């Protein structure tokens with residue numbers, strides 16, 4: 001049980017890093033990103049706290065947060081970060097993972113079988129499931 005949980009966490013961790021191209025373990029919590037974030041006052045988890053939570057494996061907490069939808073991808077955090085960590089890219093990766101997680105493959109087949117499903121949408125759905 002514990003082994004599969006660890007494996008699942010490792011899988012999410014690798015997905016976040018591969019989609020974003022960023023390594024959240026490089027964050028040392030200086031707080032520069034959060035102090036310059038124009039949307040921080042609306043967030044339930046500040047940008048530096050996103051990295052802190054990812055570092056300790058709190059992926060569900062981060063995926064459930066309002067922050068990933070509130071980030072406006074202004075790139076201020078990445079500009080201010082002494083380690084050039086781009087949290088806008090991490091938030092984008094988290095949004096993608098969240099959306100893919102909530103999709104149901106069988107519903108797609110139901111619609112596809114009606115013959116009214118645009119091919120491009122079907123291909124896009126498969127890409128989302130297999131990325």
Ligand code: SF4
Pocket residue numbers: 033036037038039040047070071072073074075076077078087088091
């Ligand atoms: S990119 Fe997002 S997290 Fe970074 S400063 Fe802008 S709004 Fe804040």
Ligand code: SF4
Pocket residue numbers: 026027028029030031032033034047048051077080081082083084085087
């Ligand atoms: S500015 Fe960079 S190193 Fe500092 S807390 Fe933010 S992400 Fe981490």
